[in-house]
Amino acid sequence: MSIALTAECALCSGIGLVVSPEWMAWHTKPHGPAPTGPEEVPCHDCRGAGYILTDIGRAVQGLIDRTMAAHAQREHQADDYRAEAAWRESVRREREERDRDYQIAETRRMAEDAEERARKAELVAEQAWRMRGL
């Protein structure tokens, strides 16, 4: 069993072209000058395709259209999610960098404080040593 999705266009017999109405009228009653437009124009029933969709063909076409639309929507959603994930990642990285910079600065400050205290302790020890020597 075969299911036809398309059928030959009855109007143009599958050619896709028909004689234009002006030329048709002139051929039927050839008086006066011939029409200036093209004699053959795209068939208006099949839009120049030469075939039309059967009922089943239209149903399949509808199914394809809906599937494609749903797919496009999912793709669009996936793009949105990807963009959001990238944004979150950049925010996280920025925060990490800020925290690290803060910790480095804090550690440096603590080291400077410790150095300062050591210097003062040394001075106090020197003074004590000198006073004892007197």
Ligand SMILES: [Zn+2]
């Ligand atoms: Zn046709």
